[in-house]
Amino acid sequence: MATKxxxxxxxxxxxxxxxxxxxxxxxxxxxxxxxxxxxALGERTLRFSELRNEVEGVxxxxxxxxxxxxxxxxxxxxxxxxTVPPRVExxxxxxxxxxxxxxxxxxxxxxxxxxxIEAARRRFDA
Amino acid sequence: MATKxxxxxxxxxxxxxxxxxxxxxxxxxxxxxxxxxxxALGERTLRFSELRNEVEGVxxxxxxxxxxxxxxxxxxxxxxxxTVPPRVExxxxxxxxxxxxxxxxxxxxxxxxxxxIEAARRRFDA
DNA sequence: CTGTATCCATATCGATACTG
DNA sequence: CAGTATCGATATGGATACAG
Numbered sequence: 001m002a003t004k005x006x007x008x009x010x011x012x013x014x015x016x017x018x019x020x021x022x023x024x025x026x027x028x029x030x031x032x033x034x035x036x037x038x039x040a041l042g043e044r045t046l047r048f049s050e051l052r053n054e055v056e057g058v059x060x061x062x063x064x065x066x067x068x069x070x071x072x073x074x075x076x077x078x079x080x081x082x083t084v085p086p087r088v089e090x091x092x093x094x095x096x097x098x099x100x101x102x103x104x105x106x107x108x109x110x111x112x113x114x115x116x117i118e119a120a121r122r123r124f125d126a
Numbered sequence: 127m128a129t130k131x132x133x134x135x136x137x138x139x140x141x142x143x144x145x146x147x148x149x150x151x152x153x154x155x156x157x158x159x160x161x162x163x164x165x166a167l168g169e170r171t172l173r174f175s176e177l178r179n180e181v182e183g184v185x186x187x188x189x190x191x192x193x194x195x196x197x198x199x200x201x202x203x204x205x206x207x208x209t210v211p212p213r214v215e216x217x218x219x220x221x222x223x224x225x226x227x228x229x230x231x232x233x234x235x236x237x238x239x240x241x242x243i244e245a246a247r248r249r250f251d252a
Numbered sequence: 253c254t255g256t257a258t259c260c261a262t263a264t265c266g267a268t269a270c271t272g
Numbered sequence: 273c274a275g276t277a278t279c280g281a282t283a284t285g286g287a288t289a290c291a292g
Contacts, residue, residue: 021244026233048253062286064254072250073243088253095235095242109228110152111148116221173274185266187264211273213273214275
């Protein structure tokens with residue numbers, strides 16, 4: 001994410017574009033709902049309603065909003081079964097699976113350092 | 127982050143507490159500013175003003191807010207040099223460094239899949 | 253069931269002013 | 273220089289209603 005000084009040179013234009021896109025992706029994807037959705041989809045394909053149950057506390061709106069965003073970036077694939085009632089399934093794509101690996105890392109980190117963190121928090125709050 | 131059904135049994139109380147703390151940490155830390163700050167501090171210790179320059183686009187307020195949060199969880203250490211003008215340095219702790227590894231992973235992921243993502247986004251927007 | 257749109261309360265954020 | 277406090281503008285998110 002090194003986003004520092006550019007010269008005015010024309011060949012920097014591409015770098016600047018790539019950087020700004022990278023930053024946009026980073027800003028959109030680095031939020032808790034997206035992460036929790038990716039984590040849930042890591043196990044298996046899920047329907048909309050299943051996701052609502054799996055991702056504890058997510059609202060209808062946040063779920064659709066984040067699913068659209070993830071779909072837009074090609075991180076999840078949306079498959080509509082034209083039945084009635086409709087059935088829509090969400091699956092992680094390969095880039096999505098790759099991202100999931102890093103989210104998994106963060107989940108592991110959270111549990112590994114839970115003790116440290118809880119202690120630090122108590123110390124700080126005192 | 128598996129946060130599913132609990133029985134009413136008393137021994138589940140600890141699990142529930144741990145889970146809710148883990149979720150709180152996750153919710154607080156999984157935001158772009160925290161990530162970008164951690165990323166910047168990964169290289170070396172930085173002062174407040176240096177961080178403002180390194181973390182492009184962060185406001186005074188967001189920077190202090192996130193630094194406090196990271197300090198509270200024991201992810202960064204704040205060292206005040208009682209000089210005048212004051213000099214405050216921020217350093218990643220060991221848990222912070224560990225988290226940085228996963229954030230690095232996400233940065234790497236972003237750049238690796240930039241092409242895929244940009245293509246997907248264009249397809250979606252059309 | 254899935255998805256969009258709307259309303260409305262609250263949270264977020266940037267700008268600014270001010271203190272040690 | 274570092275940090276807090278305040279104030280508006282804006283975004284976020286939940287609840288609800290409705291459509292395919």
